[in-house]
Amino acid sequence: MLIILAIVIVIAALLIVAYPILAKTREVPAETSPAQEELAELMARRDAVFQALRDLNFDRQVGKIAEEDFVIFEANLKETAAEALRAIDQWEAAADQSLDAAIERLIAERRQAVLRGERTCPTCGQAARPEDKFCAACGTALPSPEAKPAATAGRACPHCGRPCLPTDRFCGACGAALG
Amino acid sequence: MTVTDIGYVAFVLALVLSLYGIVVSVLGARRGLPELIASGRNAVYVVGGLVLIAALTLWYALLNNQFQVEFVATHSERNLPALYKFAALWGGQAGSLTFWTLLLCGFAVAATWFFRNEQPSLRPYVNATLLGAIAFFVTVVLFAANPFEKLWRATNGQIISAVIPPAGATPFVPADGQGLNPQLQNYWMIVHPVMLYLGFVGLTVPFAFAVAALITGQLGNTWVKLIRKWTLIPWLFLGIGIIMGSQWAYVELGWGGYWAWDPVENASLLPWLTATAFIHSIMIQERRGMLKVWNMVLIWLTWELTLFGTFLTRSGVIESVHSFALSPIGPMFAVFIIATLLAYLALLVWRLPLLQSDNQLDAVLSRETAFLSQNVIFVVIMLATLLGTMFRPISEWVTGNKISLNEPYFEQVNGPIFLVLLLIMGAAPLLAWHRSGPETLRRNFALPIAATLLAAALLYLFGMRNPAGIVGIAALVFVFAGIVQEYVRGVQARRHATGEPLLQALVNLVRRNGRRYGGYIVHVGVLMIALGIIGNEFFQSESQGNLQPGQTIQVANTVLTYRGLEASRGPNYIEYTARLDVQRGGRSVGQVLPKKHVYDKNPEQPMTEVGLMPGLIEDVYVVLAGFEGSGSTASFKVYINPLMSWLWIGEVFLVLGVLIATWPRRAPALVAASARLPTSAQPA
Numbered sequence: 001m002l003i004i005l006a007i008v009i010v011i012a013a014l015l016i017v018a019y020p021i022l023a024k025t026r027e028v029p030a031e032t033s034p035a036q037e038e039l040a041e042l043m044a045r046r047d048a049v050f051q052a053l054r055d056l057n058f059d060r061q062v063g064k065i066a067e068e069d070f071v072i073f074e075a076n077l078k079e080t081a082a083e084a085l086r087a088i089d090q091w092e093a094a095a096d097q098s099l100d101a102a103i104e105r106l107i108a109e110r111r112q113a114v115l116r117g118e119r120t121c122p123t124c125g126q127a128a129r130p131e132d133k134f135c136a137a138c139g140t141a142l143p144s145p146e147a148k149p150a151a152t153a154g155r156a157c158p159h160c161g162r163p164c165l166p167t168d169r170f171c172g173a174c175g176a177a178l179g
Numbered sequence: 180m181t182v183t184d185i186g187y188v189a190f191v192l193a194l195v196l197s198l199y200g201i202v203v204s205v206l207g208a209r210r211g212l213p214e215l216i217a218s219g220r221n222a223v224y225v226v227g228g229l230v231l232i233a234a235l236t237l238w239y240a241l242l243n244n245q246f247q248v249e250f251v252a253t254h255s256e257r258n259l260p261a262l263y264k265f266a267a268l269w270g271g272q273a274g275s276l277t278f279w280t281l282l283l284c285g286f287a288v289a290a291t292w293f294f295r296n297e298q299p300s301l302r303p304y305v306n307a308t309l310l311g312a313i314a315f316f317v318t319v320v321l322f323a324a325n326p327f328e329k330l331w332r333a334t335n336g337q338i339i340s341a342v343i344p345p346a347g348a349t350p351f352v353p354a355d356g357q358g359l360n361p362q363l364q365n366y367w368m369i370v371h372p373v374m375l376y377l378g379f380v381g382l383t384v385p386f387a388f389a390v391a392a393l394i395t396g397q398l399g400n401t402w403v404k405l406i407r408k409w410t411l412i413p414w415l416f417l418g419i420g421i422i423m424g425s426q427w428a429y430v431e432l433g434w435g436g437y438w439a440w441d442p443v444e445n446a447s448l449l450p451w452l453t454a455t456a457f458i459h460s461i462m463i464q465e466r467r468g469m470l471k472v473w474n475m476v477l478i479w480l481t482w483e484l485t486l487f488g489t490f491l492t493r494s495g496v497i498e499s500v501h502s503f504a505l506s507p508i509g510p511m512f513a514v515f516i517i518a519t520l521l522a523y524l525a526l527l528v529w530r531l532p533l534l535q536s537d538n539q540l541d542a543v544l545s546r547e548t549a550f551l552s553q554n555v556i557f558v559v560i561m562l563a564t565l566l567g568t569m570f571r572p573i574s575e576w577v578t579g580n581k582i583s584l585n586e587p588y589f590e591q592v593n594g595p596i597f598l599v600l601l602l603i604m605g606a607a608p609l610l611a612w613h614r615s616g617p618e619t620l621r622r623n624f625a626l627p628i629a630a631t632l633l634a635a636a637l638l639y640l641f642g643m644r645n646p647a648g649i650v651g652i653a654a655l656v657f658v659f660a661g662i663v664q665e666y667v668r669g670v671q672a673r674r675h676a677t678g679e680p681l682l683q684a685l686v687n688l689v690r691r692n693g694r695r696y697g698g699y700i701v702h703v704g705v706l707m708i709a710l711g712i713i714g715n716e717f718f719q720s721e722s723q724g725n726l727q728p729g730q731t732i733q734v735a736n737t738v739l740t741y742r743g744l745e746a747s748r749g750p751n752y753i754e755y756t757a758r759l760d761v762q763r764g765g766r767s768v769g770q771v772l773p774k775k776h777v778y779d780k781n782p783e784q785p786m787t788e789v790g791l792m793p794g795l796i797e798d799v800y801v802v803l804a805g806f807e808g809s810g811s812t813a814s815f816k817v818y819i820n821p822l823m824s825w826l827w828i829g830e831v832f833l834v835l836g837v838l839i840a841t842w843p844r845r846a847p848a849l850v851a852a853s854a855r856l857p858t859s860a861q862p863a
Contacts, residue, residue, distance in 0.1 A: 020217035061672035066616035
């Protein structure tokens with residue numbers, strides 16, 4: 001009885017430790033990235049300056065610091081605070097930029113895929129094989145392959161004949177307005 | 180196979196998996212493999228679970244009188260009350276190291292869980308460091324102080340203890356255990372070691388973060404901010420543990436005092452001193468980006484001192500340097516301490532270029548400099564205490580003669596330094612950050628200094644002639660007046676700004692600035708503790724006498740009349756209770772009941788249970804030193820200990836202050852900014 005218990009404990013312990021390695025794909029760590037750690041550090045620095053400013057003001061209120069000193073240190077701290085805020089802004093601008101770039105890239109990829117007549121998932125944009133019924137990435141039911149050419153076949157530029165997407169409002173080749 | 184064998188298997192596996200966890204955590208972090216990091220993290224949880232299982236098997240064996248287990252046979256007995264059977268786990272070397280490991284695992288698991296979504300680049304190294312500490316203690320338990328060993332009768336009739344018996348040996352089960360050391364059969368001994376261990380092991384978490392910050396080079400504000408509460412809470416546990424140890428000494432040892440500067444006590448004080456310095460100096464780093472190297476050194480020293488304290492008290496090195504090698508525990512600790520000291524030093528030197536200060540001191544008279552001097556003084560006290568503690572083995576090693584430094588050394592060296600520390604503690608809050616000008620100095624120090632002078636004059640007028648006592652109490656008044664002034668001015672400023680009524684302004688003041696005003700409450704607690712120490716140190720009176728029923732003994736203005744002695748039966752001891760009436764100033768104020776316990780298993784070591792009448796002004800403290808016949812004469816030692824209760828009241832204030840300082844506050848609105856951004860967003 002005790003031996004069985006010991007064996008169960010050993011096996012359970014080993015399984016729990018090995019699980020992340022065995023089930024490699026299922027463990028999607030919803031963790032913060034190193035970039036966000038950088039942001040956390042920037043924000044910690046900003047919070048520290050804000051705290052110092054609050055303390056300085058409080059010290060003045062309770063008469064702990066001379067007026068002329070207050071003016072000097074407040075100016076210093078405000079400058080530091082401005083620097084800290086600027087650093088955060090820069091980080092966010094860079095993050096926004098890279099986010100925009102990432103979105104643009106995904107859109108372009110998808111356009112290309114559609115234009116090449118490849119199947120893609122309507123939800124997440126993942127490329128799909130002709131025989132797939134569901135998206136391999138997100139599980140969305142895929143429209144049947146027969147339906148697809150029909151959706152795009154009729155769309156061609158009336159002016160130059162270039163194939164267009166259903167969502168296109170102007171022809172990408174000649175600029176003619178699409179109906 | 181018995182239940183404790185499962186504990187042994189669990190411990191062996193815990194060792195293997197903690198070593199495995201270190202390897203995969205570091206490998207995963209280096210190679211960027213999240214599945215390895217996750218496996219290392221799971222190893223922390225699993226090792227925690229395994230050590231818990233092992234501890235549970237020992238508790239099971241203790242509570243069920245499984246005397247074949249050697250630890251149970253030597254630390255328990257059938258008649259021991261269940262609560263003491265439970266506490267017997269930390270009543271002996273092997274069990275207490277197991278318990279230590281368990282608490283360490285508890286902190287490791289809690290920290291791993293708490294920080295599961297923070298600082299992903301630090302965490303693998305934090306986990307590896309925690310697992311490293313756990314692996315060491317598991318190794319010590321398995322190879323130097325194994326509580327899972329059982330008793331066997333070998334083929335030659337000899338009784339041996341082993342986990343796996345030699346061929347032909349049969350189980351040996353004693354009819355009853357030898358009992359728990361009577362000194363440990365006291366309610367303070369149930370809680371005091373737990374608190375102390377929680378303090379010791381809890382400090383491993385901030386240390387692990389320091390190591391991780393050094394390895395990854397992320398040495399900014401974030402790690403300091405993350406570990407603030409994880410330092411304050413173990414620091415509080417350590418403080419409570421130390422005070423509870425004093426309470427135990429006070430009621431159980433019966434020499435009228437509470438602290439004797441003995442090595443075991445000093446071992447707990449040393450890391451507390453450096454930890455106290457650390458929790459102050461990280462404020463400077465957080466605020467000004469200064470003292471980065473110093474903080475790294477302080478948390479390093481603190482952690483090494485928790486190990487060193489264990490080494491001192493468990494290796495036998497204090498009794499004699501020659502007993503050091505008798506048990507493998509001493510050498511194991513020595514090797515581990517030296518190895519970790521050197522490894523951390525190497526890390527620190529490697530990262531020195533990244534630990535530059537962001538700022539410089541603005542002026543000599545500022546709160547920063549007060550903090551800095553306070554830090555230096557704490558370290559000086561630590562060194563003086565360390566030297567005093569180590570003097571005996573060092574002198575034996577150098578000269579061959581054992582020379583012990585006792586109470587007078589510690590009191591004469593540390594007493595004046597503590598006084599300076601007290602004054603800095605009073606002055607620091609009155610100084611502004613950055614700089615205090617002459618005008619503001621006058622405005623802030625006038626009242627506390629006036630109060631101090633007034634207090635000294637009053638003490639003198641009321642007949643106090645002990646200069647040290649007057650100086651000590653006047654210094655307490657200085658600090659206290661400063662704190663009161665801080666509160667009053669804070670409330671005034673708040674009322675001025677918001678127009679809130681008095682009480683609301685006070686509550687909001689404390690709520691908005693929990694760290695500052697909680698810290699002040701902690702300071703008030705320290706003042707009360709200091710008051711108790713001063714009272715006991717300078718104003719204790721004592722007397723002793725042989726009394727027959729009806730006779731009296733007088734100490735100061737207290738008269739005690741001996742009424743008689745009764746014997747009764749406790750669960751595993753005989754209790755002799757003497758009854759004495761207490762009169763103060765001619766008025767009867769009650770009875771004290773000093774006792775002696777003669778334990779069944781240790782009749783040669785009768786225990787003193789002090790008869791105590793505690794009071795805010797003074798304690799009446801009576802020790803039944805001995806008696807003849809059935810109490811026809813009994814000898815007593817009587818102490819009047821002024822102000823002792825304030826030591827214990829101060830403890831409550833420490834807890835209260837730390838609770839206020841660590842109470843979670845609403846996060847500032849701006850922090851939400853990071854939540855907007857998807858994790859895949861990378862700044863260019």
